[in-house]
Amino acid sequence: MLAENPPAVQGTAVADLTVRRAQEGDATAFEQLYRDNAGRIYALCLRMSGDSIKAQELTQDVFVRAWEKLGTFQGGSAFSTWLHRLAVNVVLGDRRSEGVRVHRIYCTDEPEKFDRPARESDPGTVMDLERAIGQLPPGARAVFVLHDVEGYRHEEIATMQGTAVGTCKAQLHRARRLLREALGR
Numbered sequence: 001m002l003a004e005n006p007p008a009v010q011g012t013a014v015a016d017l018t019v020r021r022a023q024e025g026d027a028t029a030f031e032q033l034y035r036d037n038a039g040r041i042y043a044l045c046l047r048m049s050g051d052s053i054k055a056q057e058l059t060q061d062v063f064v065r066a067w068e069k070l071g072t073f074q075g076g077s078a079f080s081t082w083l084h085r086l087a088v089n090v091v092l093g094d095r096r097s098e099g100v101r102v103h104r105i106y107c108t109d110e111p112e113k114f115d116r117p118a119r120e121s122d123p124g125t126v127m128d129l130e131r132a133i134g135q136l137p138p139g140a141r142a143v144f145v146l147h148d149v150e151g152y153r154h155e156e157i158a159t160m161q162g163t164a165v166g167t168c169k170a171q172l173h174r175a176r177r178l179l180r181e182a183l184g185r
Contacts, residue, residue, distance in 0.1 A: 015036075015078075015079060016075065016079075018032050018033055018036075019033065019070075019073065019075070019079045022070055023070050023071055023073070030067060030070070033066075033079065033083075034063055036080075037079075037080055037083055038059060038063070040080070040084070041059050041062050041063070041083065041084070041087050042055055042056070042059045044084065044087050044088070044091075044145075044150070045058040045059050045062070045087060045091055046134075047130075047133060047141075047145045047149060048088075048091045048092075048095075048141065048142050048145050048146075049091060049094075049095075049138075050133065050134035050135065050136065050138075050141055051134070058087075058090060058091055058094060059087075061090050061094070062083070062086060062087045062090045065086060065090055066083055066086055069086065084150075088146065088150075088160060089160065091142070092142065092160055092161055095138055095142065096162075129179070129183070132178075132179050132182040132183055133145065133179070135178075135182060136175050136178055136179070137174075137178075139171050140171045140172075140174045140175035140178065141175065142161070142171075143157055143161075143168050143171040143172045143175060144171075144172060144175035144176070144179070146160070147168070147172050148172070148176075154168045154169055154172075
């Protein structure tokens, strides 16, 4: 008697078949991939953008890009891993293009004029970690999420963002310091 495949192996085979069908142009198969992965991708986009509306837009952008690039997926890793990496690239690309649109350089003899005022904290309000992460500056938030939440190494983050490793480390240090302050620790 032949032993049945364990459920994990069966699930992987079904996912591989769904991906293959989607690569052949089956919209229903792609819808299934969307349903299976949209929650995780939205959560990643939300953590990296800090804005639920922006995260929804980015999630849609990720799946549009996934549909366009589905033919490049070769199955060397799990589809969810490939999609995760695609999502990180979409979010970082959006941030880079937004930075180009709104980037301003101010020269002044009074840099404290541009500091953000410290926020009054209400002792009755407890700020959760997700909200604190959402309030981080975009660069610090992206590095914090990629390093501490998603587990990327500094070298990988630097490559993704087109920055130096030292910049990533400095951003992570800043993010952690700001989180400690926001959480009152």
